[in-house]
Amino acid sequence: MKNHRAVQEVNAGSMADIAFLLLIFFLVTASIENDAGLSRMLPSTNNEAAADIKKRNLFEITINNKDEIMADGEIEQLQNLRKKIIRFIDNGGLPIQDDNYCSYCKGERLNTLSEHPSKAIISIKTQRNTSYPVYVAVQNEVIGAYNYFxxxxxxxxxxxxxEVMNSKYHDAKTTVNEKVKLKEQIEIVRKLYPQKIVEPETINN
Incomplete structure (x- = not known):
């Protein structure tokens, strides 16, 4: 008779124990950094909320198919766009007795421009054949205006x-305690001049 040798089985029970111990080891020794990101509010898609915006608090920029820039109802050169945005944002048009009066604004305080930097909204609208470089250039002017303030x-x-604070905050060499302090300072400045940019749907014509 032929001898039938039984197939030897590998005991996998110890392998599971080893894997479990390794998992515990990495969980204990690994350092998990806390998320210290800065909050940013995205534009609202609520049509009812958009309807509540006062006309004076909305600065509309439109770029047509010929890459012409229309700023607040007038054709404007790119090099002059930032000045108009700065004038609009920093207007501080509420009367001094109003609870939301902007004490740090240095604008003309006209009743036709924004009431307060926190209420000022920049709208950038493009047409179907607007070139991307012009669109980016307009975005840069808007961001440049906010960075100025x-x-x-x-x-x-x-x-x-x-810009220096923001750069240090994202620097890997900056300590956790320094980042906490920088985040508080950055949020204070952002609250004074919140960046509110909306981009309505692209126009076909």
Missing amino acids: RNSQSLRLFNTTF
């Missing part, structure tokens, strides 16, 4: 620019 307020409050 944030840098000036940051210098006034913390003796350094907003």
Whole structure:
């Protein structure tokens, strides 16, 4: 008779124990950093909320198929766009007795421009054949206007620019305690000049 040798089985029970111990080891020794990101509110898609915006608080920029820039109802050159945005945002058009009066605004305080930087909204609308470089250039001018205010307020409050604070916050060499302090300062400046940019649906014609 032929001898039938039984197939030897590998005991996998110890392997599971080893894997479990390794998992515990990595959980105990691994360092998990807390999320210290900065909050940013995305534009609202609620049509009812958009309807509540006062006309004076909305600065509309439209780029047509010929890459012409229409700013607040007038054709404007790109190099002059930032000045118009700055004038609009920093207007501070509420009367001094109003609870939302902007004490730090240095604008003309006209009743035709924004009431307060927190209420100022920039709308960028494009047409189907608007070129991408022009669109990006307009975006840069809008962001540049906000950076202008944030840098000036940051210098006034913390003796350094907003861009330097933001750069240090995202630097890997910055300690956790320093990041916590920087985040508080950045949020203070952002609250003074919140960046509110909306982009309505692209126009076909």
